[in-house]
Amino acid sequence: MKNIKLFFVINVAIASLAQVMADLYLPSLPSIKTFFGTSSSNAQWTLSIYVLGYALAQLFYGLISDAVG
Numbered sequence: 001m002k003n004i005k006l007f008f009v010i011n012v013a014i015a016s017l018a019q020v021m022a023d024l025y026l027p028s029l030p031s032i033k034t035f036f037g038t039s040s041s042n043a044q045w046t047l048s049i050y051v052l053g054y055a056l057a058q059l060f061y062g063l064i065s066d067a068v069g
Contacts, residue, residue, distance in 0.1 A: 018054045
């Protein structure tokens, strides 16, 4: 029973990570653009790449979730 609770907590944390990250990351895009000396579109690409990686990771976590139950 303890493993199921831990598994549930980890899944909830992973599921909420993308929303929390986007809320924290979006306000910092102008600073990222200035710090790295790049264009706004390049700074926005970093968020797109993160979301794509997160989506691909869901395929992996989904398979594990299905296998474990």
